[in-house]
Amino acid sequence: MFILNTNRDYRRPLEPADAETLGIAAAAGVERHLKYRDNNTETRLVSLPALAAEAGVAAIHIKDEGHRLGLGSFKALGGAYAVVCLVLEEAGALLGRAVDMAEFQSPAVRNVAETMTFTCATDGNHGRSVAQGASLVGARAAIFVHAGVSNERVAAIARFGxxxxxxxxxxxxSVKMAASVAEERQWTVVSDTSWPGYERIPGLVMQGYTVLVREALRQMQLPPTHVFIQSGVGGIAAAVAGHLAIVLGEDRPIFTVVDPARAACLFETARAGHPVTVPHTEPTVMAMLECYEPSLVAWRILSRVADAFMTVDEEDAVSVMKRLAYPAGGDRAIVAGESGGVGLAGLLKAVADPAIKAALSIDDRSRIFLVNTEGATDPRKYQDIVGVSPDVVDGEMAGKE
Known part of the structure; x- marks a missing residue:
């Protein structure tokens, strides 16, 4: 399914608070934060010229977040960043002075952090980031996981204590349960989705994601003309689209939000013109995108800066995992988890459909930007789907360096 954005807010300026959250100064601040983090390196921007030629476009670039900060997904940039920011704010309030990121592991900050408990609901990746952030500063974390989260993903979160x-x-x-228990126990919810009265912390989470866009724009010779980003509740799509709109202005790329057909809450919200909750049907293989209600903040941004919304099917997600693991024409292999390559799945469906391709003005001059939002965060499931372990694919990548 595919629709263009016809909402009344389309092309209107971002709300001032959203523009500040996703702006250039905020993204620079996230980069400064990362300088104090272990294992911090810019992730690769991978060019796929053979796939671009096959798709009939000038270039395809994928920002590969599969090794970000040792957590395996772009979510490493959001939850942990928000936790550290909140601890520094609390320390500043108690100490009566501004507390800089350079002090985030100091005894004074840890004394404050030890009194705090952070919580969230997660499909796996966001919870891992929140748990890591709490462990970095010495705070507690309590993570809520629903029935569909694999034991491997639960164990990956639990290792942070x-x-x-x-x-x-x-x-x-699980989102509702986390919010209810947190209110009862006075825990701090660090969610990547938002609801009425709860927007600032999800905004911090989204702010963390802007750094991957900032890096990518430095890594490209020319800015993209088109972007396809997968969406769960909408946070990553809104962060990328919003930051690009701020940085590039009228030259911003044509932006398409890609949903799983079985959990298409952003697509249906765009079609209705207001936030909607979609019914639960069969689970989707795109586990990190299995969300049935959009983030209000994300929708407010996407209603203004997204140009189109589309869905992809189960077989599309599986196909791109294999396609990235076994690339043709000398392209570099990429380990993409079940949700990681969904933006690429959207692009391939778009270029295969003449009507969608024309609606998005895709031609042989188009430069496409995508994000591999996760690596093999569940290695066993990855091997079951792709037929080879992620270590083997990583080895192929290393062999081409």
């Missing part, structure tokens, strides 16, 4: 709490039902059920 987080308390793991299983919830029957879906991701949205």
């Amino acid at each position: 987080a308390e793991m709490i299983r919830v029957d039902g879906s991701y949205d059920d």
Whole structure:
């Protein structure tokens, strides 16, 4: 399914608060934050010229977040960043002075952090980031996971010392449970989705994501003409689209939001013109995108700066995982988890459909930007789908360096 953005807010300026959250100064601040983090390196921008030629476009670039900060996904940039920011703010309030990021592991800050508990609901990747952020500053973390989260992903979060709490039902059920328990126990919710009255912290999470766009623009010779970004609740799509709109202005690329057909909350929200909750059907293989209700902040941004919305099917996600693992024509291999290559799946569906291709003005001059949002965050599931372990694919990558 495909629709153009016809909402009344389309092309209107971002709300001032959103423009500040996703702006140039904020992204520069995130980069400064990362300088104090272990394992911090810019992730690769991978060019796929053979695939670009096959798709009939000038270039395809994928920002590969599969090794970000040792956590395996772009979510490493959001939850941990928000946790550290909140601890520094609390320390500043108690100490009566501004507390800089350079002090984030100091005894004074850790004394404050030890009194704080951070919580969230997660499909896997966001919870891992929140748990890591809490461990960095010496705070507690309590992470809610729904029935569909694999044991491997739960174990990857628990290794940071987080308390793991299983919830029957879906991701949205775990979001509600996390908020309820946090209110009762006075924990701080660090969610990557937002709801009425709860926007600032999800904004910080999204702010963390802007750094991958900042890096990518430096790594490209020319800015992209088109962007396809996958969406769960909308945070990554809104962060990328919003920051590009601020940095590039009228020269910003044509931006398409890509949803799983089985959890198309942004697509249906765009079609309705207001936030909607979609019904639960069969689970999607795109586990990190299995969300049935959009983030209000993300929708407010995307209603203004996204140009189109589309869905992809289960077989599309599986196909691009294999296509990236076994590239043709000498292109570099990429380890993409079940949700990682969904933006590419959207692009390939778009160029195969003459009507969509024309609607998005894609031609042989188009320069496409995508984000591999996760590597093999569940290595066993990756091997079951792709037929080879992620280590083997990583080895192929290393052999081409």
